[in-house]
Amino acid sequence: MTSLFQELIHDLRPGTLIPALCIGLIIGLMGIVLAVSFAAMIFSGEVSHLAVRGVGLTLTGGLLACIAVALTSSFKSSISLPQDAPAAIFSGGAALMAAQTISGTGDVFMTIVAGLIISSIFTGFFLFIIACFSLVNFFRYIPYPVIGGFLAGSGWILSSSSLEVMLGSRPDLLDPWYLFTPSFLMLWLPGTALAVLLFVLLRRFSHFALLPATLVLGAVLFHVILLFSGFSLDQAREAGLLFDTLESGALWPVFTWQEMSGINWQAVFAQLPVLLTIPFIVLMGLILNVSGVELASNREIDMNREVMSNSLGNFLCGLSGSPAGYSSLSLSMMGFKTGAYTRLAGLTAAAVMALTLAWGGFLxxxxxxxxxxxxxxxxxxxxxxxxxxxxxxxxxxxxxxxxLAILVMIAWLGFFQGVVLGILLSVVLFVIRFSQVPVLKNSFSGPSVQSPRSRPLPHKRILMDQGDRIKVFELSGYLFFGSVNSLVQDIDSKIAQQDYSDDLYAIIDFSDTSGVDISSVSAFARLLNRLDRSGVRVVFTGASTWFLYQLKNHTARMQDQEHFISFNDFNQGLQWCEDRIIKQYLDAVNQGSQDHIRSRLFADVADEMLKNLEELESIENVVENIKDYSIVMHLEKGEALIQPGQKLKGVYLIQLGGVVKTDPEGQEELVQQEYGPGDVVNLKGLFEEVESKHLYRASSASRVHYFSSEDIGLLQEKDPDMAARFYSILLRSSCK
Known part of the structure; x- marks a missing residue:
């Protein structure tokens, strides 16, 4: 509070005060025009004689909201007033309240006031909850077309309400020809011509004084024409060209709390769907306007604070019986653009409206x-x-x-139905678009990828030859009914292209998926049944427990592990499929009638085996010559070589046995990599200190040499030739 007071005192300097007074005066006049317009829109048709009393409501709410937001907003020149969209929405409900009250019992004016109080106070409470729990970002996700349709619908309501204001009754758009008779033409044609003229001018020129000046000139021109035509003010009022007068010149107080007994609550509650729509419309308008101010001013604005500030403004609007409102984009930027970036601009505008409220009834x-x-x-x-x-x-x-659909629905049935239709259409469009996003990230066959398990050459040759029997499908994103049907068809068609007499394996990897809906589970169950009949064995990897549980509930085949199995890790699933293929192949080799398979396998691997033996012999020779530069480690099966979190600056060279890399929890069955004789572990440690994230264990009795980076440097200094041969071993290992 002290800092706010100091800020206001600081802004009383002439360089800030004078622009603030000028801009505040213009904003105040604009607020008066808008207040009169919105009151005329709400109290139109059969209750147009109440419009001048309604001006007291909108002016009071405007000046209170203007003060509240001017003092609490994070943007100093922010201006909050009752706005067109909430007023346009409420005007439809007000007409129905008035019709029900006129045909029944109760005070029409106080019934409409009760509706205004409920909608504005509920709006303030709604914004307060949004600000307290920082939920504003959630509402920024409302689809852009829905917001556009709502604003287009607001334009339709404003345009049709303007005719109702000028005519004094709701126009019959199904039979519009009566509007072209002289008595009606004189009511709506001048206002329409003024609107078109202003529309053209504002699209060509953007001066802030253009709109208020044109409106004032239009009012002056009207009275000049009235004077020269011989019409008195009473005659003009009887013809529907002017509003009714008040007995007093003051616009406040508009009502007393004793008059609340005349409210027709049944008529008010009948319009609750309309009243409860207004808070959402206010929040959307506020978000759009504050975002526009943020962009136009190139300043970061605290959106949560703005919502809280406008919640206070709407509480005050509700207590005064005014329609709901929120910060205005154009009026807020007026002070910023003209050098009046101060809270005094909003306070001056409120003072102008207060003077009008006290003595402006006749005007x-x-x-x-x-x-x-x-x-x-x-x-x-x-x-x-x-x-x-x-x-x-x-x-x-x-x-x-x-x-366009929202616009038509709003014009036909109303705002609430239009917004609901827009959200439903946006959801349908989102489902269609999202279903076109491919969830099948990649698909390939076994030969292009193999599990990290270390295998003998004959087994590697078998996998190269038979690897096409494994089809891998990597999924990504969220799987839902719109995308899974096409995914299932893709998997089905790719597997159908395989032509093998032996079993086929389909690995469906869920590791990169973010979730699965229940409809997707049903689609996968149908896929399993089809693949089962075709003799394809399905392996799920990385799938959630919930998915597997639901899948078991959808198909009776889930208990048959011969056709379905799941693993937490992709490499585990791939290794399981490889083991099955190798076993089937070796079983066929061991049959006496399959000697040609054994001969072909031996011929395929013989040369490669000899080459590997020569490489191992070369590595043995190098290790024997440089063993003095290493630490020799003898490990029993299961003994740890490297612990998670251990920092190392060096490399391990396996001479005998083998080492496996497992997950940090040390679950040996989750093997991520296998190393054998001649392989190097922790290759990055050659260049920098590395902190291990995995556990390395001996898979059998092993002999391992540890070469620190300092020892390798010493080797390079004393025996460059042997160091070069050692580096070639490291290079060969890194390429495996």
Whole structure:
């Protein structure tokens, strides 16, 4: 509070105060025009005689919201007023409240006021909850076409409400020809012409004084024409060109709490769906406007603070019976762009509205309906142009159709139905688009990848020859009913292309998936049944426990481990398939009638075995010559070579036996890599100190040499030739 007071005192300097007073005056006049327009829109048709009383409501709410946000916003020149979209939505509900109250019992004015109080206070409470729990970012995910459709619908409501303000009754759009009779033409044509003129001017010029100056000139011109035509003010009022006057010049107090007894609560509660829509509309409008201010001012704004600030403003609007509102983009930027970036601009605007509230009742009664209706129609035209004409250039046609569908639904049935339709259409469109995102990241056969298990050459040759019997399918993303059906078809077609008399294996890897819905489980169950009939054995790797449990509930085959098995790790699953293929191949070799297979296998591996023996002999010779530069380690089976977290700056060369790399928990069955004679462990340790993230154990009785980086440097210094041969061993190992 002290810092706020000091800030206001600091801004009383002439260089800040004078621009603030000027801009505040203009904003205050704009607030008065908007307050009168929104009151005329809400109290229109059969209750248009109550519009001047309604101005007291909107002006009071405007000045209170303006003060609250000016003092608490993180953006100093922020201006909050009752806004067009909430007022447009409420006007539809107000007309139905009025109709039900007129045909029944109760005070029409107080019934509409009760609806305004409920909607604004609930809006304030809703924004307060959003700010308290920092939920504002969640609402930023509302689909863009839904927001566009809502704004286009607001434009339609504003445009149609402007006709109702000017005509004094709701126009019959099914039979519009009566509007072209002279008595009706005089009511709506001048305001429409003013709206079109302003629309054209504002699209060509952007001066902040253009709109208020044109509206004031329009009002002056109206009275000049009235004077020269011989019409009195009373005659003009009877003709529907002016608002009714108040007995007192003051616009406040508008009502007393004793009048609350005349509320028709049944009519109010009947419009609860409309009233409960307004908080969401206010939040969306606030997010859009604050985001626009943030972008236009190139300043970072605390969105959560803005929501909290506007929640206070709406609480005050509710206590005064005003429609809900939120920060205005154009008015907030007016002070920032003109050097009046101070809270004094908003406070000055509030003071102007307060003066009007106290003594401006007679002035409001002199304001022509055509000018106010034209201002409303202008807002409607701007919305419709932006979101029906200009939006077509920015959106793909599917999103644009959603905007049009929402607009038609709002014009036909109302805001709530239009927004619901837009969300449903966006969800359907999202499902269609998301289902087109491929969840099959990769698919390949066994020969292109092998498990890290160290195998003898004959087994490696078998896997190279028979590896096509293993089909691997790597999945990614979220699996749901829209994407899994095409995925299942892809897996089915790729497996159908295989032509083997022996068993086929399909590894479906879920390691990179983020989730699976229940519909996807059903699709996988159908796939399992089809593959089972074809003799294909399915291996799931990395699948969640929930998925496997649900899958068991969907198919009776899940208990048959001959056709289905699951592993936590992909390499485990791949190794299981390889073991099965090797076993089947060796079983066939051991049959007496399959001697040609044994001969072919021996011929394939003989040369490679000799080459490997020569390499091992060469490694033995090198190790024998440089063993003095190493630490020799003799490990029993299962004994740890490297512990997780152990820091090393050197390499291990395996001379005899073998070593396996396992997960940090030391579960040996989860083997990630196997090393045999001539292989090097911790190769990066040659260049830098490395902290191990895995556990390395001896898979059998082993002899391992540890060469530190210092010993390797010493070897290179004393015996460069032997060091070169040692480096060739390291290079050969890194290429395996």
């Amino acid at each position: 409001i009664a002199l304001f022509p309906k055509a000018v106010l209706g034209g201002a409303l129609m202008l807002l409607g035209l701007l919305f419709l142009w932006d979101w029906v004409i200009e939006a077509r250039k920015k959106m793909v046609w599917t999103d644009y159709l959603i905007v």
